[in-house]
Amino acid sequence: MIIAERKPMEEIKQLIAPYKKVLVAGCETCVAVCWAGGEKEVGILASQLRLARSAERSEISVLEATVERQCEREMVAEIKDKVAGAEAVISLACGSGVQTMAEMFEDKPVFPGVNTTFIGMPEKEGLWVEMCGACGDCFLDRTGGVCPIVRCAKGLLNGPCGGTRKGGKCEIDPEKDCAWVLIYRRLEKQGRLDLMRKYYPPKNARAVKRPGKVQAAKA
Amino acid sequence: MAKPFREILKTKDFVVTAEVGPVKGSNVSKAIEHIGLLKDKVDGLNVTDNQSSVMRYPSLGICLLIKEHGGEPVFQVTCRDRNRLAIQADLLFAYSRGISNVLCLTGDSIDVGDHKEAKQVFDLDSVQLIHLVHTLNSGKDMAGNELDGGIDFCIGTTATPSADPLEPQLIKVEKKLKAGVDFIQTQAVYELDELKRFTKFVRSIDGKVKILAGIVPVIGAKMAAYMNENVPGIFIPQHLIDELAQAPKGTGVAKGIEIAARMIKQIKEEKVCDGVHIMFIGREEKVPDILKAAGLL
Numbered sequence: 001m002i003i004a005e006r007k008p009m010e011e012i013k014q015l016i017a018p019y020k021k022v023l024v025a026g027c028e029t030c031v032a033v034c035w036a037g038g039e040k041e042v043g044i045l046a047s048q049l050r051l052a053r054s055a056e057r058s059e060i061s062v063l064e065a066t067v068e069r070q071c072e073r074e075m076v077a078e079i080k081d082k083v084a085g086a087e088a089v090i091s092l093a094c095g096s097g098v099q100t101m102a103e104m105f106e107d108k109p110v111f112p113g114v115n116t117t118f119i120g121m122p123e124k125e126g127l128w129v130e131m132c133g134a135c136g137d138c139f140l141d142r143t144g145g146v147c148p149i150v151r152c153a154k155g156l157l158n159g160p161c162g163g164t165r166k167g168g169k170c171e172i173d174p175e176k177d178c179a180w181v182l183i184y185r186r187l188e189k190q191g192r193l194d195l196m197r198k199y200y201p202p203k204n205a206r207a208v209k210r211p212g213k214v215q216a217a218k219a
Numbered sequence: 220m221a222k223p224f225r226e227i228l229k230t231k232d233f234v235v236t237a238e239v240g241p242v243k244g245s246n247v248s249k250a251i252e253h254i255g256l257l258k259d260k261v262d263g264l265n266v267t268d269n270q271s272s273v274m275r276y277p278s279l280g281i282c283l284l285i286k287e288h289g290g291e292p293v294f295q296v297t298c299r300d301r302n303r304l305a306i307q308a309d310l311l312f313a314y315s316r317g318i319s320n321v322l323c324l325t326g327d328s329i330d331v332g333d334h335k336e337a338k339q340v341f342d343l344d345s346v347q348l349i350h351l352v353h354t355l356n357s358g359k360d361m362a363g364n365e366l367d368g369g370i371d372f373c374i375g376t377t378a379t380p381s382a383d384p385l386e387p388q389l390i391k392v393e394k395k396l397k398a399g400v401d402f403i404q405t406q407a408v409y410e411l412d413e414l415k416r417f418t419k420f421v422r423s424i425d426g427k428v429k430i431l432a433g434i435v436p437v438i439g440a441k442m443a444a445y446m447n448e449n450v451p452g453i454f455i456p457q458h459l460i461d462e463l464a465q466a467p468k469g470t471g472v473a474k475g476i477e478i479a480a481r482m483i484k485q486i487k488e489e490k491v492c493d494g495v496h497i498m499f500i501g502r503e504e505k506v507p508d509i510l511k512a513a514g515l516l
Contacts (some may be wrong), residue, residue: 043498094437110408115244153328154299154325154326154341154344155326156344157344158345158347158391158394159346159390159394161325162325162377162379162382162388163325163379164383166452166454168387171331171452172330180391181384181387184384184387184390197394199398199404201347201350202342202343202411205342217389
């Protein structure tokens with residue numbers, strides 16, 4: 001899923017400083033699971049904004065709305081009346097959701113309330129880790145299901161760099177595992193180390209031509 | 220004029236290279252001083268490429284200075300700051316100006332340097348970079364286009380003999396050897412046994428490649444601890460840290476030189492590998508002292 005982190009309160013306060021009626025719009029899919037932008041987080045941010053403005057003796061009306069998926073027009077359309085009643089929108093969805101809102105309500109400023117960070121998974125309660133770089137040319141079949149594109153700090157394709165720390169930790173962070181040590185151990189376990197010995201030529205950096213577009217195959 | 224490094228590698232029993240670290244700024248007088256001091260005492264002078272991800276005068280620029288002053292430069296190229304177009308262009312330029320040795324490296328992460336918010340490139344990795352140089356050497360660019368005037372680089376690369384775990388590192392070394400390199404310059408080694416184990420592995424795959432052991436003198440126990448913590452790929456054993464800690468105050472540099480020279484002597488006497496590459500970063504003027512102490516001058 002897509003992982004995001006809420007922007008700092010100060011930044012959000014600055015974004016909506018000129019407005020007196022603001023809608024906080026959440027998304028119940030990815031960002032809800034990573035505690036950044038679901039219905040609960042919408043309620044928290046709305047309360048924080050009301051409190052902050054009240055402390056500054058500045059008037060504000062904060063509306064709240066959450067849709068199932070903010071990256072789908074049909075679902076966003078469900079909250080169009082609430083959007084119409086606000087001067088500006090803070091979207092707590094990923095960048096895709098923010099843009100869907102911004103495109104549908106072109107006359108309204110739509111601000112991001114979260115920073116979209118990566119595609120990942122929950123490692124433990126409250127901790128999410130990056131797993132996929134959406135490179136458009138999946139390499140996982142050759143690496144025992146460990147992605148070197150994003151889990152190696154340098155995105156190397158032919159083995160570890162010379163900076164691996166003792167115990168197989170990453171050059172840039174002793175808390176992180178070296179992806180290539182993980183790949184080695186996984187392939188060794190499966191008796192498939194020959195895959196690691198193969199040479200892999202440079203990746204096609206334009207496997208996804210930006211901006212990306214995927215057309216479903218016709219049935 | 221200095222002898223081409225490829226010839227040196229073929230003919231000399233014990234090859235010695237050193238490093239010239241580019242300056243921070245446009246004043247190259249210090250680098251010229253180091254070149255003058257070292258060019259006739261060693262067989263080749265490596266020039267680092269934004270070493271430790273710290274922005275400096277370019278490797279290519281110092282390589283040209285070495286050439287102008289009659290030395291033999293080894294152009295270090297990392298994959299961190301340039302994509303495949305920029306690397307190919309730099310290699311063509313270097314060769315056209317008489318630089319014919321290239322050391323292919325991955326490059327440290329941007330995170331360890333002084334421009335931590337920069338976008339790191341890594342369009343290629345070091346194995347792919349070696350393949351790229353061979354492609355250019357064959358008269359074509361990476362896209363398969365013919366080159367008008369090709370190149371013929373002597374190719375080197377690096378390895379970390381003291382990596383832990385070692386096996387994944389050795390698989391990478393094997394790929395580099397299969398891609399084809401003339402020499403391997405190791406990351407700093409402090410344990411002879413580790414170096415022996417590494418050379419044995421390399422020899423089992425490639426009998427011709429020359430191995431130069433990396434020598435990084437350490438001049439104090441605190442510095443050693445700092446390096447272990449902060450310099451990627453450096454593993455200084457505790458017994459050396461203890462030896463440094465016991466050195467009387469003010470004798471750290473002398474002790475560091477003594478330890479480095481002792482290692483070089485052992486490597487040479489026991490014929491562990493084909494030579495050494497001395498990296499005395501920031502103290503290039505002390506390299507001749509190491510050479511003297513090791514009986515190489």
